[in-house]
Amino acid sequence: MTIEIKTQSVEPLRHTFSNVARRQGADKSASRYLEAMFDLQPTVNFHYKPQWDPDHDLYDTGRTAIVMEDWYAFRDPRQFYYGAWTTTRAKQQDVAERNYAFVEKRALLDLVPEETRKVAEAAFVPLRHAEYAANLNNMYICAYGYGTAITQAASFNAVDRLGIAQYLSRIGLMLDGNTSESLDAAKQAWLENEAWQPLRQLCEELMATKDWFELYVAQNFALDGLLYPLVYERIDGELQRHAGSTISMLNEFMSEWYGETSRWVDATLKTAAGESDANKVQLEQWARQYIDRAAQALTPVAAQVFGTDAQSVIAELREDLTNRAGKKAGLEL
Amino acid sequence: MAAKRLSLREKYQKFTRDLAWEPSYQDKANIFPQTEFEGIHIHDWDKWEDPFRLTVDAYWKYQAEKERKLYAIIDAFSQNNGQFNVSDARYVNALKLFLQGVSPLEYAAHRGFAMAGRQFSGVGPQVACQMQSIDELRHVQTQIHTISQYNKFFNGFHDWNHMHQRVWYLSVPKSFFEDAMSAGPFEFVTAISFSFEYVLTNLLFMPFMSGAAYNGDMATVTFGFSAQSDESRHMTLGLEVIKFMLEQDERNVPIVQKWIDKWFWRGYRLLTLVSMMMDYMLPKRVMSWKEAWEMYFEENGGALFEDLSRYGIRMPKYWDVSVKEKERLSHEAWSIFYNYDHAAAFHSWLPEESEMEWLSAKYPDTFDKYYRPRYEYWRSLQEKGERWYNSTLPMLCQLCQIPMAFTEPDDPTQICYRSSEYNGDKYHFCSDGCKDIFDDEPEKYVQSWLPVHQIYQGNCGGASVPEVLEWYHLVDGQDNKEFLDSQDRANWNRWKGESDSDTDQPVKAAVND
Ligand SMILES: [Fe+2]
Ligand SMILES: [Fe+2]
Ligand SMILES: [Zn+2]
Numbered sequence: 001m002t003i004e005i006k007t008q009s010v011e012p013l014r015h016t017f018s019n020v021a022r023r024q025g026a027d028k029s030a031s032r033y034l035e036a037m038f039d040l041q042p043t044v045n046f047h048y049k050p051q052w053d054p055d056h057d058l059y060d061t062g063r064t065a066i067v068m069e070d071w072y073a074f075r076d077p078r079q080f081y082y083g084a085w086t087t088t089r090a091k092q093q094d095v096a097e098r099n100y101a102f103v104e105k106r107a108l109l110d111l112v113p114e115e116t117r118k119v120a121e122a123a124f125v126p127l128r129h130a131e132y133a134a135n136l137n138n139m140y141i142c143a144y145g146y147g148t149a150i151t152q153a154a155s156f157n158a159v160d161r162l163g164i165a166q167y168l169s170r171i172g173l174m175l176d177g178n179t180s181e182s183l184d185a186a187k188q189a190w191l192e193n194e195a196w197q198p199l200r201q202l203c204e205e206l207m208a209t210k211d212w213f214e215l216y217v218a219q220n221f222a223l224d225g226l227l228y229p230l231v232y233e234r235i236d237g238e239l240q241r242h243a244g245s246t247i248s249m250l251n252e253f254m255s256e257w258y259g260e261t262s263r264w265v266d267a268t269l270k271t272a273a274g275e276s277d278a279n280k281v282q283l284e285q286w287a288r289q290y291i292d293r294a295a296q297a298l299t300p301v302a303a304q305v306f307g308t309d310a311q312s313v314i315a316e317l318r319e320d321l322t323n324r325a326g327k328k329a330g331l332e333l
Numbered sequence: 334m335a336a337k338r339l340s341l342r343e344k345y346q347k348f349t350r351d352l353a354w355e356p357s358y359q360d361k362a363n364i365f366p367q368t369e370f371e372g373i374h375i376h377d378w379d380k381w382e383d384p385f386r387l388t389v390d391a392y393w394k395y396q397a398e399k400e401r402k403l404y405a406i407i408d409a410f411s412q413n414n415g416q417f418n419v420s421d422a423r424y425v426n427a428l429k430l431f432l433q434g435v436s437p438l439e440y441a442a443h444r445g446f447a448m449a450g451r452q453f454s455g456v457g458p459q460v461a462c463q464m465q466s467i468d469e470l471r472h473v474q475t476q477i478h479t480i481s482q483y484n485k486f487f488n489g490f491h492d493w494n495h496m497h498q499r500v501w502y503l504s505v506p507k508s509f510f511e512d513a514m515s516a517g518p519f520e521f522v523t524a525i526s527f528s529f530e531y532v533l534t535n536l537l538f539m540p541f542m543s544g545a546a547y548n549g550d551m552a553t554v555t556f557g558f559s560a561q562s563d564e565s566r567h568m569t570l571g572l573e574v575i576k577f578m579l580e581q582d583e584r585n586v587p588i589v590q591k592w593i594d595k596w597f598w599r600g601y602r603l604l605t606l607v608s609m610m611m612d613y614m615l616p617k618r619v620m621s622w623k624e625a626w627e628m629y630f631e632e633n634g635g636a637l638f639e640d641l642s643r644y645g646i647r648m649p650k651y652w653d654v655s656v657k658e659k660e661r662l663s664h665e666a667w668s669i670f671y672n673y674d675h676a677a678a679f680h681s682w683l684p685e686e687s688e689m690e691w692l693s694a695k696y697p698d699t700f701d702k703y704y705r706p707r708y709e710y711w712r713s714l715q716e717k718g719e720r721w722y723n724s725t726l727p728m729l730c731q732l733c734q735i736p737m738a739f740t741e742p743d744d745p746t747q748i749c750y751r752s753s754e755y756n757g758d759k760y761h762f763c764s765d766g767c768k769d770i771f772d773d774e775p776e777k778y779v780q781s782w783l784p785v786h787q788i789y790q791g792n793c794g795g796a797s798v799p800e801v802l803e804w805y806h807l808v809d810g811q812d813n814k815e816f817l818d819s820q821d822r823a824n825w826n827r828w829k830g831e832s833d834s835d836t837d838q839p840v841k842a843a844v845n846d
Binding site: 093097 | 338343347351352353354355358359370392393397404437440448450456470471474475478484493494499508511512517668776787822
């Protein structure tokens with residue numbers, strides 16, 4: 001069927017949805033990110049109080065101490081909606097896949113000294129459990145958070161963390177020749193080895209934290225903000241001295257992911273802190289509290305690699321994170 | 334080195350459930366506080382059979398591939414003004430109903446499965462629910478991106494989510510999903526994964542997607558089929574959840590049966606909107622509601638419940654009523670919308686003569702007897718320039734929230750009224766199915782946000798129709814009312830270079846302008 005349309009008569013009636021136009025202040029075309037993000041979550045006229053939380057509505061601003069006039073003030077600088085997120089990750093996993101294949105094909109891990117491999121195994125593989133906790137924590141933020149601007153990005157983050165837990169498991173299998181001995185040993189260490197207990201304790205505490213924004217600060221800013229630089233920069237750098245870039249290739253996804261995700265975390269905190277002094281004070285209090293906790297929990301992890309230098313390594317990372325908070329997230333710690 | 338390689342299954346277990354551990358610093362109940370209150374007994378989460386084994390990297394890879402293909406088609410669709418290829422401007426109203434009524438449920442599913450994916454204390458169901466959660470976000474977002482193009486050229490789409498939270502008929506789907514989400518995780522997955530996606534999904538997706546295909550809407554066909562590949566994962570999750578609960582403990586059986594009864598009826602009542610879409614809103618019909626119900630519920634569903642009988646599960650209560658209603662459901666529903674279309678954000682119309690013939694052929698026992706005379710009467714009013722709109726607000730069923738227009742199971746001429754008393758107040762229902770659900774949890778359903786009550790209580794912008802429409806963000810004269818008088822139709826004719834007389838069809842000639 002061919003259709004002839006008089007071109008002058010097919011001017012669109014409108015350029016975007018009304019809610020988007022109201023937010024843009026004009027009826028003009030909007031990005032795919034904005035059209036599929038703004039106002040997706042219902043805000044009014046809920047039918048039934050949840051049986052699992054009868055004091056709140058299904059979606060309720062009262063599940064955090066943070067107060068926002070508009071929960072769509074948050075923007076993801078990556079502009080991730082599902083399609084943008086998944087295609088970005090697909091490209092990264094493609095690179096990861098090639099890295100793993102390259103390391104396996106050339107048996108590069110065989111060239112890494114046994115001692116270094118043991119250190120790598122002990123430092124990286126137990127973290128798959130911490131990533132699992134991060135997965136549940138971000139799913140919690142998606143489930144009980146307010147406004148699609150934050151909650152959708154949290155759901156992507158949650159799945160990313162499961163992916164990272166699986167990459168760490170895979171690295172374990174590469175190190176142990178697919179026997180899963182390293183995974184079993186790592187789980188044992190996670191459950192019993194003294195070096196991991198403070199971190200496990202913190203993870204369990206976060207999994208029981210009720211205020212979702214507090215959890216956001218604790219997990220995505222404080223804990224990740226120390227753990228990622230410690231593991232994927234410092235420890236990785238230390239291992240490079242003996243392992244060349246082999247281990248770094250296996251970790252490339254994680255270090256790239258952290259750089260990208262920090263932009264979202266910083267932007268989120270900055271927006272919330274910029275909203276009011278009360279928010280800012282609350283966020284700073286949480287940030288200080290959880291940076292303390294995370295620093296404490298990570299010191300024995302760092303000591304496995306840096307021995308007595310661990311304290312100073314952690315102190316440096318704390319300082320970096322404090323600077324980052326001031327420069328990027330609008331928090332004075 | 335010679336390594337004993339893990340099997341795929343073992344590897345997947347290592348990559349998922351082996352990530353979890355027994356907490357010792359926190360009471361497990363603080364981490365997973367919702368696992369017990371519904372009365373479901375789980376002894377061994379390890380008995381959960383993963384309905385699919387997909388690692389996250391593989392998920393990214395497959396899904397990105399699908400997204401690339403889908404967005405290429407969406408781009409081409411808008412560049413080529415594909416919206417002008419649909420069969421007829423009436424068709425677009427089915428899409429309006431979809432965006433206002435179904436897409437918000439995809440979003441609700443996204444959040445609901447995030448809740449379930451966080452709350453189940455076994456990693457197997459956590460991971461399956463989490464993946465479904467982001468799939469459902471995919472669905473709502475691809476739907477918005479596809480329909481965005483229609484919104485630029487047709488009325489009724491422009492404030493779909495604002496309307497979803499306010500407009501009377503949209504409280505039907507909204508309350509359905511909120512009912513499930515406000516229950517615990519086990520009831521939620523029974524409601525959505527099993528009862529809705531496994532048992533009834535074909536009755537939602539087939540009509541919309543095949544309807545799109547028959548009516549030349551290639552963009553909708555594409556997102557529909559693309560979503561369907563996710564849907565097959567969701568359906569296997571639905572069945573696994575049911576079997577898991579039934580196999581874990583005998584005490585779960587009566588609870589699961591009660592939920593199946595409830596959610597069958599809830600889902601069936603929700604599909605009322607789909608039934609009228611199939612029989613009235615598609616200019617090119619796919620099949621009748623009755624045929625679809627016979628094929629997808631009576632045959633397929635019958636076989637499923639036969640299979641589940643070894644667990645002590647029987648057919649959902651009142652399934653026989655749904656069979657009795659299949660010859661009237663769509664007609665009763667369309668009549669409601671014809672009556673109240675001044676307050677609805679899509680157009681209604683009377684079937685053309687050829688469509689009346691199709692309806693008589695599909696519904697030989699009821700159409701000519703009960704509904705044709707009604708339409709002919711309404712047409713005679715339209716011919717006199719007196720298109721009928723009902724200005725009296727209808728009474729709504731307290732449970733399903735549809736106006737009380739359904740008829741007695743055994744008498745299609747008698748409106749069915751049921752009621753219950755609770756705390757000294759009287760509540761009204763459209764059916765025994767709805768009444769039973771209320772009677773089981775009255776403290777929940779007395780809370781229903783009933784649009785008509787809310788108008789009477791002054792919570793909807795005012796007492797007059799124009800005030801309420803404004804509060805709905807429903808533009809009078811654009812989004813609502815009779816199709817023949819609509820801007821949509823006038824624009825369509827202009828865009829297609831057809832004058833009114835070119836497109837003359839019997840019914841249009843009969844209308845006095
Ligand atoms: Fe869906
Ligand atoms: Fe689904
Ligand atoms: Zn009802």
